[in-house]
Amino acid sequence: MAASTSTGGFRVLAAGAGAESPGSGDVPEGGQPAAPGDLRSVLVTSVLSLEPLDLDLFRGRHYWVPVTRRLFGGQIVGQALVAAAKAVSEDVHAHSLHCYFVRAGDPTVPVLYQVERTRTGKSFSVRSVKAVQHGKPILICQASFQQSQESPVQHQFTMPTVLPPEELRTQEELIQKYLQDPNLVEKYRLGLNKILAQEVPVEIKPVNPLEILCQLPQEPKQLFWVRARGYIGECDMKLHCCVAAYISDYAFLGTALLPHRQHPVKFMVSLDHSMWFHAPFRADHWMLYECESPWAGGCRGLVHGRLWRRDGVLAVTCAQEGVIRVEQSPAESKL
Numbered sequence: 001m002a003a004s005t006s007t008g009g010f011r012v013l014a015a016g017a018g019a020e021s022p023g024s025g026d027v028p029e030g031g032q033p034a035a036p037g038d039l040r041s042v043l044v045t046s047v048l049s050l051e052p053l054d055l056d057l058f059r060g061r062h063y064w065v066p067v068t069r070r071l072f073g074g075q076i077v078g079q080a081l082v083a084a085a086k087a088v089s090e091d092v093h094a095h096s097l098h099c100y101f102v103r104a105g106d107p108t109v110p111v112l113y114q115v116e117r118t119r120t121g122k123s124f125s126v127r128s129v130k131a132v133q134h135g136k137p138i139l140i141c142q143a144s145f146q147q148s149q150e151s152p153v154q155h156q157f158t159m160p161t162v163l164p165p166e167e168l169r170t171q172e173e174l175i176q177k178y179l180q181d182p183n184l185v186e187k188y189r190l191g192l193n194k195i196l197a198q199e200v201p202v203e204i205k206p207v208n209p210l211e212i213l214c215q216l217p218q219e220p221k222q223l224f225w226v227r228a229r230g231y232i233g234e235c236d237m238k239l240h241c242c243v244a245a246y247i248s249d250y251a252f253l254g255t256a257l258l259p260h261r262q263h264p265v266k267f268m269v270s271l272d273h274s275m276w277f278h279a280p281f282r283a284d285h286w287m288l289y290e291c292e293s294p295w296a297g298g299c300r301g302l303v304h305g306r307l308w309r310r311d312g313v314l315a316v317t318c319a320q321e322g323v324i325r326v327e328q329s330p331a332e333s334k335l
Helices: 009-016 042-047 073-085 171-179 186-196 237-247 253-260
Strands: 051-054 057-060 092-101 111-120 124-133 136-147 202-206 221-228 265-277 287-297 300-308 314-326
Touching (some): 042 073, 073 265, 171 202, 237 265, 253 265, 253 300, 253 314
Antiparallel strands (some): 051 057, 057 111, 092 136, 092 265, 124 136, 202 221, 265 314, 300 314
């Protein structure tokens, strides 16, 4: 099982904490950077850069570890897709992945990724990836790749109408705003400062920021503008898919907690994670992440997500289920 960032209380702010990377805001949409070598995203140069050990065997290291001290699920999914993409030809693109988190990741040791070339067909190819630590799998992933094909059968939902990212505050700016409140409880102040000190390679701008001290139930929906920090540029689309896989796990499962904010969270981890890639996109450009939770029960929560390009094209669809355990009052307890 992988760590997941909650949206209850100040935990949602962990999604965008961290210092600004050099040049992360210096590349206009569709433009070219002044010095690409100096503006590469840390997600490409560090997090998603796997060390080849043998044929279809890779080692991945860690850049950011959440306060839970378990490996971030998005990192494991993103690295697994990198490993799978290294075992296919350049003329195919990733169209889906399906992952199960089976054990918590240990942040003190690297992760080994073992790739199996399950099938190579004319149109579709499947690669199976097992992420291993201490001789046991922590994640099992199936990734599918497709040759580009045209089809008259096309449709999509309509992108929500929201404020553009230029008119919204970053998570770091929101944290600074909360810290200026003289009435902020000390435990929240300590938590926010700890989050602010972390270096997270993703920028997030909430469309409707949550009030951290409010415990009123809310509709299980969230909207974020998201992008990788730094410049990635025009490159193999599979790399942008790997970055999107990393980004997609931020604050995702916490959407299921919004109607239940009165319950302190004891334990929350993701069980599985699926993605479908629909159209080309740039993971270092702002995309709108639309998250909603249609169901929760049985100590589990289900969340759906859609990543929209700024021009209204639906680029990626995501789904995740996770374990959610909260503190119950004596009247609610079944014991």
